[in-house]
Amino acid sequence: MADDTINDTRPNDQRKAELLSTEVEHIDIREFDARPIVDSMRKMSFTSRDLGRATEIYNQMLADKDCTIFLVIAGSTSAGGCMDLYAELIRSNMVDCVVATGATIVDMDFFEGLGHKHYQANEVPDDDTLRSLYIDRIYDTYIDEEQLQDCDFTINRIANGLEHRGYSSREFIREMGKYLVEHGKKDNSLVKLAYEHDVPIFCPAFVDSSAGFGLVKHQVDQMAKGEPYMMIDAVADFRELTDIKIKGGESGLLMIGGGVPKNFIQDTVVCAEILGHEDVSVHKYAVQITVADVRDGACSSSTLQEAASWGKVSTAIEQMVFAEAGSVMPLLASDAYHRGHWKTREKRRWAKLFHDEG
Incomplete structure (x- = not known):
């Protein structure tokens, strides 16, 4: 394939248009009812049974009137077709707070909120050729x-228009949601819907994304003028998320991938204890969907059972699902959507806990 690329005489703009010709279509969990297949998988073995139990646990979270649900996202499932799925969880009051990677929130969701798209890589020439065409690749996307x-x-531009001080990632992402309400080109954006429904979003490694480039430029330009600049306060992220855990009581984790977002939300229990709130309970429910391995001692930030030793998660109602999340999350989310426990859930609107939300 590389030789074909080297001999390709087509203009770059034509070649680029050909490669970016098939948009990724995000799945709509409302359009199909996964309950029958999930019920059947629950009677099987291996990953099928694990998924059945994980779905059952998520439905328990939704039915528990005292449970605050945290959606935790790492990896590239948003770019791969789950973007509208996550947005629907916000719209239908199926999650109360989001903890995610900067890439998930900025490079994927906010990016599409601006009117841009992700594309299927039906043909993959060598990556040096992709670079020459200004095409970035995520596996087959x-x-x-x-x-x-x-x-x-x-x-x-958003940073330049703000008061120059420290912001939690939640506070800055709210400004991004406000921007999409005023200038966005996609209604079904998680960032936009979270702003409208007062669902806070935290990105503990926020600048590890497209946001980092824009914020670095903001600071360099301000420093060149000898003027103050805004910055992201990661300690404020931890404090604010812990505050939600303290005031939220019982909690459940729906985790896609792991890494920093997973560890960040689990650590809120320990942080609450450090602050003197010894009555704050461990996360009551926990589901993690991952392909990470346990043999390196990590599993992308510990197994759920291991997290219990740190006083973070209960082992009574938890399930690991070792599967590629894009292939199983549509089943789990569609099942929960059609069972309808979300219809009677109270909206928690945790974003209103903070003074800047009004």
């Missing part, structure tokens, strides 16, 4: 680098 730079500069 393409992103137009020029569109991603528009995302970078939009973040920069």
Whole structure:
């Protein structure tokens, strides 16, 4: 394939258009009812039974009137077709708070909120050729680098328009949601819907994303003018998320992937104890969908059973599902959507806990 690329005489813009010709279509969990297949999988073995139990636990979270549900996302499932799925969980009051990677929130959701798209990589030439065409690749998914730079500069404009002080990632992402309400081109955006429904979003490694480029430019430009600049306060992230855990009581974790977001939300229990709130309970429910391995001692931030030794998660109602999340999350989410426990859930609107939300 590389030789074909080297001999390709087509203009770059034509070649790029051909490679970016098939948009990723995000799945709509409302359009199909997964309850029958999940019920059947519950009677099987291996990963099928694990998924059945995980779905049952998520439905328990939704039916528990005292449970605050945290959606925890790492990895690239948003770019791969689950973006509208996560947005629907916000719209239908099926989660109360989001903890995610910066890439999930900025490079994927906010990026599409601006009107840009992800594309299926039906053909993969060598990656040096993709670089020459300004095409970024996530496995079999393409992103137009020029569109991603528009995302970078939009973040920069938002930062330039704010008071120059420290912001938690939650506070800055709320400004991004406000921007999408006023200027966005996609209604079904998690960032936009979270703003509208007062669902806080935290990105503990926020600048590890397109936001980082825009914010670095903001600081460099301000420093060149000898003026103050805004910054992201990661300690404020931890404090605010712990505050939600303290006031939220019982809690459940729906985790896709692991890593920093997973460890961050689990650590709120320990942080609450350090602050003197010894009555704060461990996370009552926990589901993790991951392909990470346990043999390196990590499993992308510990197994749920291991987390119990740290006083973070109960082992009574938990389930690990070792599967590629894009293949099983549509089943889990569709099952829960059609069982309808969300219809009688109280909206918690945890974003209103903070003074800047009004």
